[in-house]
Each structure stands twice: as structure tokens, then as C-alpha cells.
Amino acid sequence: MSSPIHVAIVGSGPSGFYAADTLLKSGQPVLIDMFERLPTPFGLVRSGVAPDHQKLKQSIQVFEQIAGSPAFNFFGNVTIGEDIKVEELRQAYHAVIFACGAQTDRRIGISGEDLSGSHTATEFVGWYNGHPDYRDRSFDLQQEVVAIIGQGNVAVDVCRILTRPVDELRSSDIAEHALEALSQSRVREVHVIGRRGPAQAKFTTKELRELASLTGVTATIEPAQLRLSPVCETELAHPTASNAKKNFDVFGSIAANVPASDKRRIHFEFLASPIEIRGKDRVEGLTLIRNRLSGEAFSQQAVATGDPFELSCGLVFRSIGYRGEPIAGLPFDAVKGVLPNQRGRVGQDGAPLGGIYVTGWLKRGPSGIIGTNRADSIETVESILEDLGKATVWEALGMAAIETTISGLRKKVVGLSDWRAIDAAEIERGAARGKPREKFTRIEEMLSCCP
Missing domain, CATH: 3.40.50.720 (NAD(P)-binding Rossmann-like Domain)
Structure with a gap:
């Protein structure tokens, strides 16, 4: 041709x-x-x-x-x-x-999903990363208890940014407005909730280990939640399940932790699904229901048991997929x-x-x-x-x-020459703050750099 x-x-x-x-x-x-x-x-x-x-x-x-x-x-x-x-x-x-x-994020489809204080993970990730679409979002970080619905790597990122000491973020390219808000945060406890069990959690092991070893943070799991059914044991024994097996080993070490009152806490909750986000004008808590797993190995589905329980929290992030x-x-x-x-x-x-x-x-x-x-x-x-x-x-x-x-x-x-001018300006702004870059978070700011 x-x-x-x-x-x-x-x-x-x-x-x-x-x-x-x-x-x-x-x-x-x-x-x-x-x-x-x-x-x-x-x-x-x-x-x-x-x-x-x-x-x-x-x-x-x-x-x-x-x-x-x-x-x-x-x-x-x-x-x-x-x-x-x-x-x-x-x-x-x-x-x-x-x-x-x-x-866009998938919706859970439950009552209270649109209450003030209920957010998608995408909003929060875009906000702290300086995405123009989410620059003006606000998150009530004065709430002490947060729930994250979902157990994948995006949920891990949200949890880590909420609990990591701010001083450890200052040398990253986190947006300055997010750094300022996180420095004033009162978040003390984050619950990471999944509808299935520890053998099915979608974290990558490296990110899970990092979350479990954050400075000033204790990760916890109730040991009873790590009891596996024969089907789950079959899944973990499969040659393709090396990541899940490593995750389960990490969960085992987390379950041995003793919560410390002077530290922030991350709690993993398995086999639970939200059925309502409660609150009058804003989020006040979650109603969840216990699940059991049903089906063959690698195709198990979460089935509600009809055993609801309550979690008081002031902020909810939904991270169940895009x-x-x-x-x-x-x-x-x-x-x-x-x-x-x-x-x-x-x-x-x-x-x-x-x-x-x-x-x-x-x-x-x-x-x-x-x-x-x-x-x-x-x-x-x-x-x-x-x-x-x-x-x-x-x-x-x-x-x-x-x-x-x-x-x-x-x-x-x-064009490419315009982008390179934006890139150079962001790197220069970041160097003044000891960061890889300080992103422009508004489109008009980006365009002002173009020759």
C-alpha cells in the first residue's frame, strides 16, 4: 500500500x-x-x-x-x-x-445513594489528582468514620489517600487543594466493604501490603471472617490464584493486629452488601446485609442471608466499577x-x-x-x-x-508543542514545592501556557 x-x-x-x-x-x-x-x-x-x-x-x-x-x-x-x-x-x-x-461509575442502586456525603470513587480520585472535571468537588473530611464500598485497587487508593500521613504526600504530584484539605482531615476510621469473601477480593498484593503497613495506621479484620468454605479453599489452591493466595496471607497477618487508640484504623469487612445509605439531609450511616457465597469455584455469587446490620459513618465512597x-x-x-x-x-x-x-x-x-x-x-x-x-x-x-x-x-x-509548554510549566511549578509537578486544575490555566 x-x-x-x-x-x-x-x-x-x-x-x-x-x-x-x-x-x-x-x-x-x-x-x-x-x-x-x-x-x-x-x-x-x-x-x-x-x-x-x-x-x-x-x-x-x-x-x-x-x-x-x-x-x-x-x-x-x-x-x-x-x-x-x-x-x-x-x-x-x-x-x-x-x-x-x-x-462513569456503576451505581449501586440503593436508597440514599445521592445523599450529600455519598460520592463515587472517580470524583475523589479526580479531585486529588487535579482533573478539571472534579476540581471543584468538596468532601467533608471532618467526618471521622468513612465507608468505602468495593474491594479493588481503586478502593485501596481512596483508602490510602484518606489515611496516609499528609507529610508523606507532600513530595508527590497530588493537587495542592487536596493536600490542604487532607491536612485538615479528621478521618480516623475507614471501613473497606466487599460483597464477597477474602478469597475473591480484587486487590493486588503489593497495594494491599502497602495499605497494611502505613505509618500511624492499624489495619484490622475479624478473624472469623477468614474462615473459608471448601469451595473457597479450592479457589485458593488453583495455580492461577497466586495473587488471591498472597492476599489471603496478608489478611491473616492483619487479623492478628490489635487496634491502637492513637492510630487511624482501616477495617476490612467481607461478605456484606449495602442495602441503604441512611440519613436525613446527608449521610449518617449504612445499612448492610450479610452474604453467603453460592456456586462453583470461580463463579460464586454473593447471596443475601437476610441478616442486616448497621454501620455509623459520615462519608461513603462507591467503588464498584466503571x-x-x-x-x-x-x-x-x-x-x-x-x-x-x-x-x-x-x-x-x-x-x-x-x-x-x-x-x-x-x-x-x-x-x-x-x-x-x-x-x-x-x-x-x-x-x-x-x-x-x-x-x-x-x-x-x-x-x-x-x-x-x-x-x-x-x-x-x-497541539503537541502546546502540551509541552503546559508540561514544562507544571514541572516548574512543582519544583518550587519539591514536587514532580504541580498540575493546572482548570482548562483556562492550561491554555494560558500555550504559545
Whole structure:
């Protein structure tokens, strides 16, 4: 193929950059235009990875190298579906890859979920990471008891930021407004609640151990909660369950802890589901129900026993998973929260739309770690190349076809040189505070740095 393949990628997180990398290494001549609704790239690596986990952000260095290719262009502060219609992109490019993730939280669906003091984990994570969408959220950290619904790594991050000594966060890239609020926090006790048992908790062991060894914090579990059924023992004995087995060993050491009155406390609660968030005008507590597990190994479901109990708390964070949002002009699976697809080909009822592809969480659902997106993106790019190899490739114009639309937008469109100016300014601001960077938390602040 002598003429270049024109590909648009919507979203600048890991899945988008891994797709770009795969295309650039495919051996085919290619031109890539990446679109991002924020002025800043890198998605959840920038705004989702916890500020005290700087090593996990090192993948940004790889993404920067990908962005340096002469065949790559970045267009930030552009919202696809609003500033540029999906069909307009489809007509301009040989392939359009949607890599814009799962942007909203799943709801529990119980009474009181929208009370003041009940928040999604996404809000809190975005707030302390300086995401513009969540800059002005407020959290009542004067409450002493907090409940976190969910037992995955996001729940661990929320718990750790709430309980870690503030002085240990000062050298991270946590947003300054969050650092100030956390320095005034009165949170003393955090309950991390899961509907299933310790053998099914989704923490990674490294993060769990870190949580269990925080300075000035005691983690506790009631020993009775670690009694396993034969089915759970079967799960832990399986060769694929090494992470769960390591977690269970950590839980065992936690269960031996004796709470200290002068320390903050983290308490793990298993086999419990919230059935109501109580309160008149704001959160006052949770009503939970005990569960038992039913089913075969690795497919056990939590079944309510009808044994409710109460937990008094003033703040609730819901961390039970994410879901994608519908995109105007595209089919959407409302149950799974993804774009329906076959190996990345977006379609409905088994019929691909042609030219529209998806990768990442919007393709498979919110699972895996940053690196999981690589294999996912490779599969999608393979589908693109296979489709183009079978078809008569029409003359796509790429950016030239939508240049009039882009130039007609009544706002700044951020290119790579603009992003690098924002990046340099954030690093300079951070250096003055002994931090890796001090992020701009408002879009107008970011744009003011652009040349």
C-alpha cells in the first residue's frame, strides 16, 4: 500500500497510545491523528494513578516517544461528538478507533445513594489528582468514620489517600487543594466493604501490603471472617490464584493486629452488601446485609442471608466499577457499558459498521492494569489491517478533510508543542514545592501556557 492509511484515535490514554504504537510498527505507511477532549494527554495515567505511586506513571515516557513520531499528531481540547461529529471523522479517515475509556461509575442502586456525603470513587480520585472535571468537588473530611464500598485497587487508593500521613504526600504530584484539605482531615476510621469473601477480593498484593503497613495506621479484620468454605479453599489452591493466595496471607497477618487508640484504623469487612445509605439531609450511616457465597469455584455469587446490620459513618465512597458512556451516532451496550464489537470492530447484531473500531475499557469493560491495554490494542489494529487488506482502499484525506471544521472551532486546539509548554510549566511549578509537578486544575490555566 503506497498511500498512507489515515487513522483517527479518539482518546489519549494507554489504549490509544498502544494502538498508535502498533500502527506505527505495522510496516504500513500511516498517519495518525489523536483527539482528546482535555488539553492534556495520557488519560488515567495522568489523572487516575495515585500521586504517591509515581513509578506507575513511567509509561508516560513511552507515550511521549510514540507522540514524537513524524506520523503522529495530537489535537487536544477537542470533543468528538460535539466539536466534530462521528460521521465526519468516519468520512475523513480509513479507520476511527475509539479509546476513550469507561468514564462513569456503576451505581449501586440503593436508597440514599445521592445523599450529600455519598460520592463515587472517580470524583475523589479526580479531585486529588487535579482533573478539571472534579476540581471543584468538596468532601467533608471532618467526618471521622468513612465507608468505602468495593474491594479493588481503586478502593485501596481512596483508602490510602484518606489515611496516609499528609507529610508523606507532600513530595508527590497530588493537587495542592487536596493536600490542604487532607491536612485538615479528621478521618480516623475507614471501613473497606466487599460483597464477597477474602478469597475473591480484587486487590493486588503489593497495594494491599502497602495499605497494611502505613505509618500511624492499624489495619484490622475479624478473624472469623477468614474462615473459608471448601469451595473457597479450592479457589485458593488453583495455580492461577497466586495473587488471591498472597492476599489471603496478608489478611491473616492483619487479623492478628490489635487496634491502637492513637492510630487511624482501616477495617476490612467481607461478605456484606449495602442495602441503604441512611440519613436525613446527608449521610449518617449504612445499612448492610450479610452474604453467603453460592456456586462453583470461580463463579460464586454473593447471596443475601437476610441478616442486616448497621454501620455509623459520615462519608461513603462507591467503588464498584466503571462503565463507558454512549457516543452519539454509535451503538451502545447499556448492560455492559461498552461499544458492541467483535475483535475491536464496532457493530450491532454481528454486523460491523465499517471503519469504526474500539479498544481499551470501552471495548472489553473496566478490567486489567495499564499494560493489559497493549494486547487489546494490538488485536484491534490487526482487525483494521485485515479489513483494509480485503477492501479496495478509498482515498481518505484525514486531517485535510476536517481542517475547516477544526479551524472554525471557537476555542484553542492544543497541539503537541502546546502540551509541552503546559508540561514544562507544571514541572516548574512543582519544583518550587519539591514536587514532580504541580498540575493546572482548570482548562483556562492550561491554555494560558500555550504559545
